[in-house]
Amino acid sequence: MDFATAQRDVLAFRDERDWGQFHNPKDLAMSVAIEAGELLECFQWTGENVSVGNKERLVREELADVLIYCIYLADSMDVDVSRLIEDKLETNRLKYPITKARGSSKKYTEL
Numbered sequence: 447m448d449f450a451t452a453q454r455d456v457l458a459f460r461d462e463r464d465w466g467q468f469h470n471p472k473d474l475a476m477s478v479a480i481e482a483g484e485l486l487e488c489f490q491w492t493g494e495n496v497s498v499g500n501k502e503r504l505v506r507e508e509l510a511d512v513l514i515y516c517i518y519l520a521d522s523m524d525v526d527v528s529r530l531i532e533d534k535l536e537t538n539r540l541k542y543p544i545t546k547a548r549g550s551s552k553k554y555t556e557l
Contacts, residue, residue: 453527456517466522474519481511 447455460466485508488501498505520527541554550557 450528453517456514457521460518469518469522471519471522474515474522477515478512478519481508481515484508485512 460469485505488498488505488508489496492499517527520530542557546557547554
C-alpha cells in the first residue's frame with residue numbers, strides 16, 4: 447500500500463465512525479505527543495541495547511499511532527502532507543548541504 451492510499455484509509459476509518467467532530471489541532475497535537483511518549487516507552491531502561499529487539503510488534507503499533515494522529519492533525523489543518531514534507535526537505539537541504547553534513551551528526555548551526 448502506498449502512502450496516499452494509507453492516508454485515505456486512515457481518514458475513511460475516522461469518517462466512518464464520525465470522529466472528525468472531536469478532532470481539533472490542539473487535541474490532535476497532544477495525541478501525537480502522547481503516542482510518541484508511548485513509542486519512547488518501548489525503549490525505556492534498555493541500557494546499551496538501543497535496537498528494537500523483541501519489541502518490534504509494539505514499536506510498530508506505537509509508530510502507526512503517531513503517524514495516524516499526524517495524518518489527522520494535517521487533515522484538521524487542511525495541510526497537504528506531501529507538500530509539507532517536500533517543503534521541509536527543501537528547508538533541510540539548505541540547512542544541511544551534502545558537502546558539510548554528509549556523515550556528520552552535528553546540528554546545522556555547528557556545521
